Amino acid sequence: MAFFSKIEQGQSLKETVYEEIKNAIINHSIPPGAPLYERYLSESLGVSRTPVREAIQLLEREGWVYSVPRKGTFVCNISLQNAEEVLQLRKAIESLTMELLIPIITDEQIEKLEQIYGLQSSKKENNKEFISIDKDFHHALAELSGNRRLVQLMQTLSDQMRWIGIRAVLLPGRTEQTLQEHLAILEGLKRRDLEQAKQAVLAHIEHTRNAVITSLQ
Template sequence: MQSTELAQDMLGRRIDRPVPLRERVYEAMQELIISGNLAPGQHLVESELAETLGVSRQPVREALQLLNSDGWVDLRPGYGAFVHAPTNQEVDQLLAVRSVLEGESARLAAQLADADGIARLNELCDEGEAAIAADDIDRIVAANAELHRYVTELSDNKVLLDFVSQVDRRVRWYYTPIARQRGMDSWREHRRLIDAIERGDSELASTIMREHTNRTRQSYLEQLQANPKDEAPAVPMRRRRRTAPRD
């Protein structure tokens, strides 16, 4: 059999590999951080996490290393692992980049969106407004993230979607504490955005999106200034107990 024929034959025989357990633990812990169930500055104890997630300590330890590499967790020698507490500058820089990316997403969406796309945007806006009425923070954050992501999907720019996806989870993390504070104002801004996209006004859609994301950015920074104690929780001034060496 020729090598090209062999390659084609093997293409249909590739074995799907299961997702490593450490990656599943990584994703579960990341969601706990984003949702606020694991708060900034919180001490992360391997044994407690393993019990909560129903796994051994090894994949938890490996997941903590990955989370540390990606900036979700801080590993402090002698003290342990702590949920990362974002600084003002960190949040400001990421949300500023988001404003640029999503402004371009909205501009392109206004040029390309069809009736089905507009209908889906309105459905997502309905979901967000219903979540506001129910005071359901998780649903508000989820609907907000999905609406913003869908605008980028409508842009039909795969590179732009890739960049937006990279910052999406951190945006959700930063948005969760201010979702109630932004309230219905945020969804009224979404309605204006959808209207501009439906009318094909690309420049207005871009302007509305940039202003919208900048208001979210400002709300987050205002909250940090009002609650400075929440910005960078102190590290406990004690070391973890060490087990005594066995004889």
């Protein structure tokens, strides 16, 4: 049996600060390339500088921010390579998701997916909420597959996808296009048509890729 050290009180505070700063980065409330000031963050969050400093160190280890000697710490920029790598993995994972889903998905589960779709459709004017619900839609697909490791991979990629996705939905018409693409995925699932569902997923990710590339140029 494993024995664990007691969790220090400051540890949960560090995690809370970490999540707050990371979400601000993902939502572009702190935009790519922006500097991070410990004093400003500690005052804004109502905490001492210690958990802020620890959270920033963790964010740097995970590749969200980077430090420049004698200049400070900055939010990483969204690079084309970063976007390409994430989207390549999405193609592989979501194609597999369709293969696993088609034989087992029920009408009740499709109805739940449609409810998420309806909620996302109602948030077209709010980019942050739209992208957050977009994540929920794709997570739900993964969870319904029954493959726990696939779900873990999706969770690992989801923060990066939300960060990248904010740029994509800024393009005129992209939110409406995204909804149409999700509708096509649902149609493939309703028909239990594997080829249709896979093609809908691949088209969705390719259109996302094109939108991201356009936004980065």
